[in-house]
């Protein structure tokens with residue numbers, strides 16, 4: 001799985017950038033603020049969801065541009081995928097696959113994209129919602145239908161919360177229908193997450209101690225059995241709380257450092273980064289083995305934060321394992337990489353280096 005061409009139009013500080021990456025390493029170097037992360041963010045929008053910054057779409061359209069933005073790509077397999085917005089509807093995401101309009105959730109059938117950014121350094125100490133999002137990306141790579149189930153589940157839950165918060169008593173039949181929908185999609189979410197966590201935990205446990213810490217993984221949350229009944233029984237409580245207090249949207253991914261037998265949130269900052277990188281690398285390998293297609297990896301400023309021996313270990317481990325996009329302020333960081341497509345990014349211009 002690889003992008004062979006990427007065109008950014010009015011995306012953040014890129015007015016018109018065209019990249020033609022190879023199928024292996026893609027390196028973007030440039031000064032702070034040049035637009036490197038913006039390129040990775042554009043690639044991340046080729047997956048379901050809001051991309052690696054989770055920013056509002058209207059923020060992504062270039063200031064001084066025409067109002068909308070476009071990110072278009074050609075896959076190695078030949079498919080054409082595009083996403084973006086129109087000036088008249090800056091918060092409405094448009095997705096086109098081979099020329100036809102498509103739902104963003106279907107992007108998962110074409111591309112698996114995983115990312116690691118400096119903003120994720122504190123994933124283990126952040127609220128559970130951040131880890132759930134991370135878990136859902138890991139799960140999506142193994143179960144492309146997962147995005148559909150999470151989108152449906154969340155839509156039904158939003159509607160239920162709205163009904164329960166209304167001044168008028170909510171229609172009980174409508175609530176029952178929404179709760180049945182949440183139970184149906186909730187069960188699919190639960191199964192997909194548990195299957196993904198189990199497979200990844202097994203893989204991590206079976207790996208030798210190496211340059212990156214091994215994580216133990218556990219899904220914290222009640223199995224979604226009887227969710228419809230739980231929701232029905234919890235209507236008064238949820239109305240008082242103003243939100244739904246049971247269901248897979250409350251799950252958490254519990255991570256431990258296997259070598260130290262310690263919860264991840266108690267580990268040092270460097271250990272937490274190493275754990276996260278270890279999870280992402282093991283996951284990418286698992287996905288490649290399971291699906292026969294290595295995911296696209298976006299590693300923002302990851303190389304710069306590793307000591308030289310770990311950097312070499314990272315490059316060795318990723319070589320020949322699909323398209324891996326990496327950023328850094330200095331080209332020298334990537335000198336040991338061997339074959340790569342290299343770009344210099346300067347004030348929104350992306351030029352071959």
Ligand SMILES: Nc1ncnc2c1ncn2[C@@H]1O[C@H](COP(=O)(O)OP(=O)(O)OP(=O)(O)O)[C@@H](O)[C@H]1O
Pocket residue numbers: 011012013014030031032033034035036037038039059060061062063329345
């Ligand atoms: N909608 C927008 N229109 C124009 N420019 C934007 C827009 N959104 C962000 N930018 C600009 O993009 C730049 C940041 O780009 P980016 O985060 O990709 O930098 P970077 O090369 O990754 O830098 P660093 O090395 O500091 O992480 C900033 O200068 C910011 O002002």
